[in-house]
Amino acid sequence: MLKIQEIREIIKLVDQSSIDEFSFEHDGSKIKMKKHSGESETVVRNVGSSSVPVAPVLQQAVSGAPQAPAAIETDQAVKEEVKSELNTDNLHKITSPMVGTFYSASSPEAEAFVKEGTKVNDDSVVCIVEAMKLFNEIEAEIKGEIVEVLAQDGQLVEYGQPLFLVKA
Structure with missing residues (x-):
């Protein structure tokens, strides 16, 4: 697709x-x-x-x-x-490390890990990618502010697909 x-x-x-x-x-x-x-x-x-x-x-x-x-x-x-x-050249892209399903929160009732405007650290969990029934927490790996969320909850994501844009 x-x-x-x-x-x-x-x-x-x-x-x-x-x-x-x-x-x-x-x-x-x-x-x-x-x-x-x-x-x-x-x-x-x-x-x-x-x-x-x-x-x-x-x-x-x-x-x-x-x-x-x-x-x-x-x-x-x-x-x-x-x-x-x-104008996204100066922004850091947090990409999916695997093929799987993107989840913005730990459960359907829970609040999203991050939203636009959220400040993140290197070890901040920004989302979960489910692959083969394993839920993998994805960390920001950069200190900054989430500028844009590029994936939607429940969306299938590819390896290397940008999930978030972060202003360092």
């Missing part, structure tokens, strides 16, 4: 072009984008599963039907996010 950064880049390219509709298939995943008078809709599908909106990808329904707030942003907000990604 494509990484969120790759999907964002595709959205940016389609948005800047005169293309009204775009479809892409790769490794069993399908991406379909449509532009309608300045509004965009993006859906990612895994073969054999239902449609999954990609957050923070644009998805504005033309009909005005109720939408999931986490998955919806305006064109301007997405453009600002793309700009902010360009």
Whole structure:
């Protein structure tokens, strides 16, 4: 499956072009984008599963039907996010040391280990990555402040995938 950064880049390219509709298939995943008078809709599908909106990808329904707030942003907000990604060179990335499932807290009822703005030390636990029924605590390994949480609770993460951005 494509990484969120790759999907964002595709959205940016389609948005800047005169293309009204775009479809892409790769490794069993399908991406379909449509532009309608300045509004965009993006859906990612895994073969054999239902449609999954990609957050923070644009998805504005033309009909005005109720939408999931986490998955919806305006064109301007997405453009600002793309700009902010360009300025991440001076930030430290905490990456996943393994393939597994990302958890922001020790249990569903518990508060997240860290949020944006949280100060961390070298040994601060920032999340848990579950791999093969083993829950591995991931430490910050740097002293600083969490600027952005890049993974969502319950999301599958790859080895080396950035999970957090930290301002040292």
